[in-house]
Amino acid sequence: MATTIELNKVEKRYGAHDVIRGIDLQIKPGAFTVFVGPSGCGKSTLLRMIAGLETISGGDLVIDGTRVNDVAASKRGIAMVFQSYALYPHMSVYKNLAFGLETAGYKRDEIDRRVRAAAETLQISDYLPRKPKALSGGQRQRVAIGRSIVRDPKIFLFDEPLSNLDAELRVQMRVEITKLHERLGNTMIYVTHDQVEAMTMADQIVVLRAGQVMQAGSPLELYNSPANQFVAGFIGSPKMNFVPVRIGDATGISLNGQRLDATRPLAGAIGDPLTLGIRPEHISINEGAGQSLGEAHVELVEHLGGSTVLHARPAFGSETLTVVLPGQQPCRNGDKVPLWIDPARCHFFTPDGQALRG
Amino acid sequence: MAAYDTMSKPDTRKQGAAGGWLAGAIRRNGAGYLFLAPWLIGFFCLTLGPALASLYLSFTNFDLLSAPEFIGAQNYVRMVTADPRFIASIRVTLVYVALSVPLKLAFALAVAMVLNRGMRGLPFYRAIFYLPSLLGTSVAIAVLWRQLFAADGLVNSLLAQIGIEGPSWISNPNYSLYTLVVLSVWQFGSPMIIFLAGLRQIPTDMYEAASLDGASPTRQFLRITLPLLSPVIFFNFVIQTIEAFKAFTPAFVISGGSGGPINSTLFYTLYLYQEAFSYFRMGYASALAWVLVVIIAIFTAFSFLTTKYWVHYDD
Known part of the structure; x- marks a missing residue:
């Protein structure tokens, strides 16, 4: 039976410095939740508070209906995979996996059965006699995960577990952790600053900034309906283009004199400033159902094979727009290309950064 | 930079005889040897x-006043067959080493662990x-120390306050040897x-991982701190033991x-000093010195041989 986690007005203070500011959050049983945000946003601190490695200054942490603020880390039914793996260098892989079980007083046979089962699951059976120093980064990561699996915890916590791996291995481990979650079905919380990891792995993403939740929701919810400009800019790669605009009338905005239809109500008076947000992949150079943004001067072309990225300066403003085009496009630096967008794909943000919702 | 340039310059010239080779070497690396000279002179002349x-x-038999007289291994034979003070000094020194080194290391580790808890005023x-x-x-x-532990010293004055009449x-x-052990531990x-x-150097996340596993502080100390600290323990053990032999x-x-x-405080080095400078038996004192060198060398070699059983190096 997977576990529910609730955070009610959870706070963390170091002296007068607020690190976590009244976070309310509900994590459903068996969900894979990813805390994502820039460095210093408090995501690791929040994870460590859930683990019991940091005290909670205010609010309640509730696991399966029980307030656990004052429950010792080892009694919360939690296993954690650390960024540095935290493997004991003087112990063999087998001993590393067995350490927690020995501490808990399991019998030798049971320890052996569990260690070998976890090793089988993670395909590290051949490495059981080795010391961690004789393993590659990816193998160490598997051992670290194995150490958490053997104890059969209710909740798995991952603190940036892939950040020490190279790009190829990260993708591989990302898939493996996702598969592991599907197989085990436990509640998992995963911390990363990499929004691609968040998008690809999460059932629920929690975007944090300065100790506050900016938005929580499914990856596509955050991608399609960001609650604010911060989330809009953080989720998606390359990041969303932002262009300062003004309200033209009740149904359209003015882009330096050029009118653009808005598919959602625009709150405010004519002439009030707004920020238009448009994702690079939602801009086209071919006339479609969209609206023209006029021509743009291509400053740089990046041919990625599967897609082509343009950095282009539109005629209507001084902001450089990033445009992602599907496939291989015959564009070159210095070209002039027409820009087209679908108004339904546009996002509008008020001067305080909040999204205008339809 | 001049020295570096001089030393790194490849020499393509042919060298003739050995003298030519030496001259060439000095010419090529002269600046380097010049920088090494103070240490080389000190090492060869003073060590x-x-x-x-x-x-x-x-x-030899050598009393400083007359020329040394070669007597073969007689000094070494006498040491082990006809010198009770040598045996006494060995016994005193071994007791001193066996007590002072473990106690000092245990005390040092205990204080270091307290200081490592991130207390305020740590540098102080x-x-x-x-x-x-x-x-x-x-x-x-x-x-x-002599004043503190004398019969009428401060320690006994304090003991007298609680009604205990302390010995000298x-x-x-x-007690005298143990007083020196206490001084060493201090x-x-x-x-x-x-x-x-x-x-x-021990990453805190190892302790955090262990605490999530439910390991008590004692278990964390025994299973994580001691093994990961073992290279440092080994280093301190060897250095302190050599120091204790030389006290x-x-x-x-x-x-x-x-x-x-x-003879209760007749340390080996003290006995050696007496033989050399009180009795002017320089030949015998030299033999004592070389026996100490051999003892320390055997101890050190033995210590290194044991490392594979208890010292955990990370790489």
């Missing part, structure tokens, strides 16, 4: 030269605890600083150079 001379003298406490090590081997501290800690042969600062540095000043000052009472 290696006297050491080799003492090795020769250990096979670190300096305070290190201070005895700076002063500890000085004559002044040994004199102070330094003139009673039952100088725990140097290993403590090294332990502290070692403790700081001289405290025993000399506290016993007035006699090693008494009743």
Whole structure:
């Protein structure tokens, strides 16, 4: 039976410095939740508070209906995979996996059965006699995960577990952790600053900034309906283009004199400033159902094979727009290309950064 | 930079005889040898030269006034067959080493672990605890120690306050050696600083992982701290043991150079000193010195041989 986690007005203070500011959050049983945000946003601190490695200054942490603020880390039914793996260098892989079980007083046979089962699951059976120093980064990561699996915890916590791996291995481990979650079905919380990891792995993403939740929701919810400009800019790669605009009338905005239809109500008076947000992949150079943004001067072309990225300066403003085009496009630096967008794909943000919702 | 340039320049010229080769080497690396010269002169004239001379003298009868007389291995034979003070000094020194080193290391580790808990004013406490090590081997501290532990010293005055009549800690042969052990333990600062540095190298997330596994502080100490600190423990153990074998000043000052009472503080080095400078038996003293070298070498080699069983190196 997977576990529910609730955070009610959870706070963390170091002296007068607020690190976590009244976070309310509900994590459903068996969900894979990813805390994502820039460095210093408090995501690791929040994870460590859930683990019991940091005290909670205010609010309640509730696991399966029980307030656990004052429950010792080892009694919360939690296993954690650390960024540095935290493997004991003087112990063999087998001993590393067995350490927690020995501490808990399991019998030798049971320890052996569990260690070998976890090793089988993670395909590290051949490495059981080795010391961690004789393993590659990816193998160490598997051992670290194995150490958490053997104890059969209710909740798995991952603190940036892939950040020490190279790009190829990260993708591989990302898939493996996702598969592991599907197989085990436990509640998992995963911390990363990499929004691609968040998008690809999460059932629920929690975007944090300065100790506050900016938005929580499914990856596509955050991608399609960001609650604010911060989330809009953080989720998606390359990041969303932002262009300062003004309200033209009740149904359209003015882009330096050029009118653009808005598919959602625009709150405010004519002439009030707004920020238009448009994702690079939602801009086209071919006339479609969209609206023209006029021509743009291509400053740089990046041919990625599967897609082509343009950095282009539109005629209507001084902001450089990033445009992602599907496939291989015959564009070159210095070209002039027409820009087209679908108004339904546009996002509008008020001067305080909040999204205008339809 | 000139030295570097001179030394790194490849030499393509052909060298003739050995003399030519030497001249070429000096010409190529002259600046480097010049920088090395102070150390080389010190090493050959003040260390290696006297050491080799003492090795020769250990096979002689030499009283400083007349020329050394070669007597073969007689000094070494006499040591083990006809010198009860040699045996006494060995016994005293071994007891001193066996007690002072473990106690000092345990005390140093305990204090280092307390200081490693991130307390306020850590630099201040670190300096305070290190201070005895700076002063500890000085004559002044040994004199102070003698005053503290004399029959009418401060320690007995304090004991008298609670109704205990203390013995003369330094003139009673039952206690005098242990007083020196306490003095040695008091100088725990140097290993403590090294332990502290070692403790700081142990990543905190290992303790966090262990605490999530439910490991008690004792289990964390036994299963994580001690193994991960073992290279540092080994280093401190070897250094402190060698230092303990070589201990001289405290025993000399506290016993007035006699090693008494009743040879109870007759450290090996003190006995060696007496033979050399009280009785002018330089040949015999040289033999004693070389026996100490051999003892320390055997101990060190044995210590290194045991490392594979208990010292865990990360790489």
